[in-house]
Amino acid sequence: MSKGLTTKDIILKSAFELTSKFGLESLSIGELAKTVGMSKSGLFSHFKSKEKLQMMVMDYAAQSFVDKVVRPAIEKERGIPRIRALMDNWKSWxxxxxxxxxxxxxxxVEFDDRPGKVRDHILNHQSTMIDTFERAVKVAQEEKQLGPSLNTEHIAYEIYSNMIGFHIYNRLLKNKAAEDMFEKTFQTILERSSV
Amino acid sequence: MSKGLTTKDIILKSAFELTSKFGLESLSIGELAKTVGMSKSGLFSHFKSKEKLQMMVMDYAAQSFVDKVVRPAIEKERGIPRIRALMDNWKSWxxxxxxxxxxxxxxxVEFDDRPGKVRDHILNHQSTMIDTFERAVKVAQEEKQLGPSLNTEHIAYEIYSNMIGFHIYNRLLKNKAAEDMFEKTFQTILERSSV
DNA sequence: AGTATTTTAGCACGATCGTTCGGTCAGTCA
DNA sequence: TGACTGACCGAACGATCGTGCTAAAATACT
Incomplete structure (x- = not known):
């Protein structure tokens, strides 16, 4: 492992955190360099454009999501416990x-009207994430824990909407009941879909 | 009505559209001045800081939402038709x-980690919007179209989550089934809540 | 040890950012 | 008619943006 890889990881970790707080567009190279304690140009040479930095940040985020959310869930038993684990892991993530x-x-939200490589990259990751949910639902179906005729894409949509709704209620609106409503809705989705 | 008011409205309309496409932070005064065809300083003098411009853009958006979504819905009959109209008006809006x-x-999403006047302003508008949904649900309850014991805040949460989920599926992911899933989920929420 | 390669810093560029200032021009009112 | 007001512009400010260039410092390889 070369020194460069380590430095790059440190940069990406900081970039990931800044993106979480302020978004991918507001992530500036100068500010990022300041937070990791190196020069703007030194940092810049690791990426070679802001576009590439943005895409690598998204890759880093996706990797983090897979490591902390998806992989631990896959180790759980197939079916509803695995879906349950996805929700729990995502919340703690x-x-x-x-x-x-x-x-x-x-x-x-930032890039849906900014066509280009970055947008396509984000779209890819997001589709993969939703696919993961849908696959978990399909597995539960195979295990006969969920009805054989239900629309798995629709269930994934409902799970996803519930997550986003919770996230907004919880973070921006600081609604105390957010977690409770998230759980109740999740339960409802499962019950309505079970055999 | 003075000339200034008219100009201000033209500016805010453009700003509203730019914000819709690129977000409130990316809305720059120079770019905005270019699109409305006036000087940066002339435009700036109408607001007196970017913060105020941002807040006025949010007011403009809220006004548009009320005019096109809420008010026409209130003219519908109380209860489920009114909720239905809120959904339809919002989609066409x-x-x-x-x-x-x-x-x-x-x-x-942009401002939930940027404390300040703008954030508070946004939060206010969003709370008002969600309150509108909740009130419509309560009215349906009073009309005995929805169960007397249901949690109206939770129903509003589910309606809101469904809207956001649809919006993302429809706009970024360009998912063909988005509208269909939105409708099915909405129907499910109502059926599950009816007396 | 000395050489080759990678990593980093320094400096500068053109562009754009939000903001301020001084000034012009039209309209209002005494 | 003359004073005053409000809308608007052009120029400029300091700061920061992304992005190059060159050279030094650090590291890896022989």
Missing amino acids: SSSYLPGGCPFLSAI | SSSYLPGGCPFLSAI
């Missing part, structure tokens, strides 16, 4: 590893 | 009057 809001959500 | 994404959503 966003409370323990994100100093601000969800970097995917802000990236989506 | 975001497709007909927004050149980009929902300005409230982007503002929320």
